Amino acid sequence: MTGPDSYTAWLGGRSDPQLVALLERRPDLAVPLPASMAVLAARAEQRASVLRAADDLDTTAFGIVETLAVHTASGNEPMTRTELKRALRGRAKAATVDAGLTELADRALIWYEDDRIRLVPAAAEALPWPVGSGTDADSPAEPEITAALADLPAAERALLDKLAETGPRGRTRDAAPGAPADRPVPRLLARRLLRRIDDETVELPPAVGQVLRGEPVTDPHRLTPPEPTVTTFSVSEVNGVGAGEVGELLRHCTAIVDVLGQAPAPALRAGGLGVRELRRIARAASIDEARAGLLVELLAAAKLIEKGFPDPPPDTDADEFWAPTPAADAWLEAPPARRWVPLAHSWLELDRYPWMIGLRDAADKPLAALTHELRVPHAVRERRSVLEALAEQPPGTAMGPGDIGRLLAWRAPRRRRLYRGQVVENTLREAAVLGLVGRGALTAAGRALLADTPSAAEAAVDAALPDPVDHVLVQADLTVVAPGPLTAELQHRIALVADVESAGAATVYRLSESSLRRALDAGLTAAELHSLFERHSRTPVPQTLTYLIDDVARRHGRLRAGMAQSFVRSEDPALLAQVLASPVAATLALRGIAPTVAISQAPLGELFDELRAAGFAPAGEDASGAIVDLRQRGARITVRPLARQPYRPSPPTHEQLELLVTELRAGERAAGATAAQTVRSDGTRTSTAAALALLQLAARVRRQVHIGYVDAKGTAIQRVVEPVRVGNGQLEALDPVTGTVRQFMLHRISSVALLE
Incomplete structure (x- = not known):
């Protein structure tokens, strides 16, 4: 097998679909558009880009990288594919190694010279464990580590915690074989909680560091994915449990909307919801504070509550409040399944961790609901990863948080800290609250929502919810x-x-x-x-x-109140006289103007409240005397139409990347073209007339030219084109790469050269 002799040449020899696949996996290489394959290769070898590209590699790919790095570090020639498979025999099957090499090549982290596999230099730095740890099969297992840590003295535990936090390697004279056996380092070496590198260096085994940091424990020596322990339930049971949670979710969200409508919550200076207000909301809705925090986050994400100044204005003195939006009224009237979809979808796309509410920040202050401190950039991706791990299982199959964490950590070991037990457990708990998960398994509605089909999710919830009854x-x-x-x-x-x-x-x-x-x-x-x-x-x-209905109805409405500012009237003069003689008449400044009518300057709402507090039962009426509903509808905040949404960059589409590769090929062809005649020896034109004459000549004789061009953004590019027509300040030319006719402004052409 023969191949290119450089990384740049290897990249240039890749097919267009392979280059598109590379840019899909590493979109940072495409911005800005590389002018040549050499520029693309230089970017692909940069350390920051390599580390970013390695974030999505699984343990098998890292095992291949480590094996290649250890082999070449010893001064050996790069390995062949056959030699690599032989080195990994017993750890991974040949087909698994082939798949790993394909993935690494698609990410341009390895390349081939003849039949030798060469590693991009920075790839070894991306290993999620110290080089050589994966090739060491004698590593302590998790139960052994946990048992050893349980009775560890404070000094030894502090030493391990320091290494787990700052880096796996440390230097100490106690690493030498003759060091006193009663010192911390020799004791830890004896328990296999540390590994000796040389007489002055020790290293924390990867599994020990994972246990200390609370991460899922996976063995880097094992290149096959862990087998999770699963539990199977009937699909109907899973969906039924999820439907029960949906009913509770909607009931509690309705209660919170009502609470905030009656008494909007003052916003903190930082914009969030204070601990006291969250406690008040939880108490009024008869739920615990953790659940209340999650639900207000969901309602805010779904734009059912918002921060601003409500109408009518509250009595509390504050600049901003949290209160329902007008959209909450339509949401309250919608069918249950339709009300559930925006809440569940908002949680799935929420770039925040609601379960962090109440945790302490760096200043030892509790994190408040609806504050910016809860925002986590990778929250959406990791939340979907947890649910997608469940979605891979057959319907009705449940996995525990530990199994999910280990599986995800094996698939992306560089991101294992994001799959700590706390993260996975709370993600599953929140998913269960929303009815996306039941009995630890994904519900039918959860699968549909994860597949971005809200209508199917709504139908699944509607089918799972019990039929409404028309009796009590x-x-x-x-x-x-x-x-x-x-x-x-x-x-x-x-x-x-x-x-x-x-x-x-x-x-x-x-x-x-x-x-x-x-x-x-x-x-x-x-x-x-x-x-x-x-x-x-x-x-x-x-x-x-x-009897109770008749008694309340007989007393209700004998006293009527309306607007005067407000008034009170009654067909029973004795009852009105009783009102005027009571202390409430002075409070409301009631004044009788007829045996059956009295007026007041107090607002109608206050009039009602005071009369009822005094033991009377007034009813409201309109101008015609008909009883009207004067209940308070609750405060509402208008959503700000120009409120800035959080920025999320959109990855380029497959079609855009195909066009980009086409442009890259055109630039590469232009850079490698040989000019037979130039306007100047350095490629620049002498005058507009000379460039125009050369272009007109090329159009007549159908010759290709090499042009330098500065686009509207000021970017200098080079192209090989075949002029078709020159005039009106433009050059129309056929691009031989794309087969399309393009237009170039003559005043932006910086050089022209005929090609041989």
């Missing part, structure tokens, strides 16, 4: 039991007339005088309330409820 069970103790999710209309009516006492698969509501008065305030009549329970209760309506 009214108990003698004035409780109403909903044996499942109610239909939208019945849910709205029951929520209006009763208060939730306990929620779950079967929700229990409590009927009371105040809840019935709330329904009457909204415009319902006593007859409508009787009809509601008679039509929808599967149990007989208790007589106590009938």
Whole structure:
């Protein structure tokens, strides 16, 4: 086998599809457009680019890199493919080695000279473990390490922690074989928690460092992926558990929207949500603070709550508040599955870690919800990686966090710190809260959402949720039991007339005088309330409820309030006289203007609150005297249309990279072309007239020319073209590489030369 004699020539000999594959894996090589293959090769060998390209390599690829590096470091000739397979025999199959070499070549981290495999120099620096660790089969296993660390003295543990944090190698005289056996280093060497390199150098084995840092433990000597332990559940069970979590998620999000609508939360100076406010929201929604933190992050990401100044303005003195947006009203009215999709999709694309809320920062202050400190650039990628590991398993198959972490760490060992147990466990916990994961397995909705098909995800959730019921069970103790999710209309009516006492698969509501008065305030009549329970209760309506409805309705509305600033009227003069004689009349500055009418300068809302606090039961009315619903709708914040979205660079498309490679080939051809006649010996033109004459000549005789051109961005390029027409300040020429006719402005052409 023969091949190129340099890295640049090897790159130039790659096919166009192979170069496109290279730029897809290493997009940094394409910006800005390399002028020649030599420029591309120089960029591909740069250390920073090589380290970036190695981030996605798996343990097999790094095992190949390490084997090649150790072999050449000893002064040997580069290995052949056959020699490499022989060296890795027992660690990886021949087909696995071939696949690893293909991946490394596609990333231009290795190249071939004849039949020898040459390694890009900086590739050895990308190894996620010290060179030589992967070739050492005698490494302590995780159980042995854990047992040895359990009873380790403080001095020895501190030494290991320091090496795990700063670097695996350390220098000490105690590394010599004759050092006192009771000193920390010899003791650690005896327990195999350290490895001797020479008489003054010790090294922390990779597995020991992984355990100390809380990372997934994988053996660099093993070049086959770890086999996870899986548990299988029925698909219906997994989807059912996920559907139950969806119901709880929507109920709690609705409660948070209602809490923030009634009392917007003041924003911190840094823009987040304070610990006290988060605690208040959690208490009002009857959930724990960790769950409340996750849900407010989801609502903010879905633009259902926003930071700003709400309308109506709160009484609290603050510059900005967190409150619902107008979009929350439409969201609240949507079917459950449609309400779930924006929340789940927002979490999947959230470049933040909500589970970090409450952790301590560098200044030992707790991290607050909705602050910038929660942003993690790689959060979206790692979150998807965890779920995609589950998606690779058959439906209904669950894996534990430890198995997922080990598998992902094996696939990307340079990023193993991102797959610590804490990260994977919290990602799975949040996915379970959203109903994407049930029993540790991915639900059908989770698979559809991960495949970027929201409509299929919505359909899967809709199919998994139990069918809504159109009946309730009214108990003698004035409780109403909903044996499942109610239909939208019945849910709205029951929520209006009763208060939730306990929620779950079967929700229990409590009927009371105040809840019935709330329904009457909204415009319902006593007859409508009787009809509601008679039509929808599967149990007989208790007589106590009938009496309570009639009693509340008889007293409700005898006193009427309206706008004067506000007024109070009653068909019963004695009742109005009682109001005017009570202390609340002085508080509201009530003044009687007729036996049945009194007016006040207090706002209508305040009038209602004070009269009810004094034991009266006023009802609101409009100009025609009809009862109207005067309940507060809650504050809302208008979403800022020009709010800057977080910037996420878009990778170039396959078509764009194909065009880029075509341009690179054209530049390479122009750089290698030989000129027979030039305008000047240095390639620059003497005058516009001379360049124009040469171009016109080339167009007449159909000769190709080499031109230098400065584009509108000021970038100097070279091209070999065949002039077709010259005129109107432009050169129209056929590009032999692309086969298309291109236009060049004559005043931007810096050199012209005929080709032999």
